[in-house]
Amino acid sequence: MVNGVNKILVTGGAGFIGSEFARHGVKKGYKIVIIDKLTYAGDIERIKEVEKAITFYRADITDKKSVERIFKTERPDAVIHWAAESHVDRSILDASPFLDTNVKGTQVLLETARIYGVEKFINISTDEVYGELGEGGQFFETTPLNPNSPYSVSKASADMFGRAYHRTYNLPVITVRPSNNYGPWQYPEKLIPVVILKALNNEKIPVYGKGENVREWLFVSDCADAVFLVMDKGEAGEIYNVGSGEERRNIEVVRHILKLLGKSEGLIEFTKDRLGHDFRYSLNSEKIKNQYGWKSHVSFDKGIEETVRWYIDNMGWVKGKLAHLNKYWEAVYK
Numbered sequence: 001m002v003n004g005v006n007k008i009l010v011t012g013g014a015g016f017i018g019s020e021f022a023r024h025g026v027k028k029g030y031k032i033v034i035i036d037k038l039t040y041a042g043d044i045e046r047i048k049e050v051e052k053a054i055t056f057y058r059a060d061i062t063d064k065k066s067v068e069r070i071f072k073t074e075r076p077d078a079v080i081h082w083a084a085e086s087h088v089d090r091s092i093l094d095a096s097p098f099l100d101t102n103v104k105g106t107q108v109l110l111e112t113a114r115i116y117g118v119e120k121f122i123n124i125s126t127d128e129v130y131g132e133l134g135e136g137g138q139f140f141e142t143t144p145l146n147p148n149s150p151y152s153v154s155k156a157s158a159d160m161f162g163r164a165y166h167r168t169y170n171l172p173v174i175t176v177r178p179s180n181n182y183g184p185w186q187y188p189e190k191l192i193p194v195v196i197l198k199a200l201n202n203e204k205i206p207v208y209g210k211g212e213n214v215r216e217w218l219f220v221s222d223c224a225d226a227v228f229l230v231m232d233k234g235e236a237g238e239i240y241n242v243g244s245g246e247e248r249r250n251i252e253v254v255r256h257i258l259k260l261l262g263k264s265e266g267l268i269e270f271t272k273d274r275l276g277h278d279f280r281y282s283l284n285s286e287k288i289k290n291q292y293g294w295k296s297h298v299s300f301d302k303g304i305e306e307t308v309r310w311y312i313d314n315m316g317w318v319k320g321k322l323a324h325l326n327k328y329w330e331a332v333y334k
């Protein structure tokens with residue numbers, strides 16, 4: 001138990017980052033309770049190694065009755081809210097599930113946490129809520145929100161609900177804004193696993209525009225560590241940026257992976273740019289570093305090697321997603 005937190009309710013714990021957090025939580029000795037709807041992006045395979053140590057509820061966070069029942073039974077000390085519709089391209093195809101899950105779902109959780117009381121409510125946001133940068137500059141926690149995609153607008157709205165529940169009801173809400181995560185178990189619709197998968201199959205690799213867009217790449221275990229630190233030490237009402245400082249243009253990421261796999265750059269196929277594509281994100285993460293000593297431990301070079309190795313070793317898992325993915329790719333890159 002740290003600072004009165006023993007039992008943690010992890011929403012979206014069968015997702016990419018939420019499952020990493022849940023696996024860490026079990027190793028750290030916390031009682032982990034997961035709520036996950038198991039959308040196309042959720043998969044209990046990710047938490048199989050800790051299944052005996054966790055309590056899992058298949059439930060929708062927008063369903064107030066289910067959420068209330070779970071709070072009533074479990075009485076969590078902390079809520080770590082990862083559950084979301086998380087893919088920008090899907091939000092461009094259809095924004096409505098983003099509104100439901102990311103906005104309404106967050107409000108249902110905040111309201112239920114208010115009724116039952118929690119020590120900490122960590123709202124997981126994203127660097128994308130700040131909008132976009134040009135070649136220079138950084139986003140600070142104080143930078144005004146200026147979200148551009150339906151996804152980032154839904155996340156910014158959730159942040160505002162978190163702010164309101166802290167300000168109005170004194171609910172101990174803390175918002176964490178991580179940069180782009182990558183690592184094992186990421187659903188192969190996001191850039192890095194798509195490139196690995198396509199390259200391994202010698203298929204064309206779609207790259208938006210000229211691949212000039214810049215993202216800051218954070219290894220998934222470093223993100224989970226930061227959130228534990230914020231849960232232990234963070235102050236209610238505060239916001240913490242979490243970025244690695246490892247900025248790369250998309251095309252650099254693609255070339256790096258091709259090189260690791262010994263594949264030709266001839267596989268790259270530039271496609272029509274994403275609608276409203278943000279050019280660059282870059283977080284100033286000095287607050288969490290200076291206040292709590294957080295730093296990223298996994299360099300991009302090391303993390304990407306580990307990730308490529310993981311996908312090679314776990315192709316069976318990825319292949320199980322292909323039927324669903326092929327339909328989606330047709331819609332996105334048509």
Ligand SMILES: NC(=O)c1ccc[n+]([C@@H]2O[C@H](COP(=O)([O-])OP(=O)(O)OC[C@H]3O[C@@H](n4cnc5c(N)ncnc54)[C@H](O)[C@@H]3O)[C@@H](O)[C@H]2O)c1
Nearest residue numbers: 012014015016017037038039041042060061083084086181
């Ligand atoms: N992946 C990134 O690079 C990144 C970067 C910054 C912030 N984030 C944020 O971190 C969180 C986790 O991201 P991720 O990449 O692990 O996402 P993910 O898409 O891999 O997982 C999301 C999980 O939420 C579950 N879920 C979706 N709708 C739900 C609902 N209505 N009720 C219950 N469960 C539901 C899904 O089944 C899935 O298990 C999200 O809030 C995302 O916005 C992600």
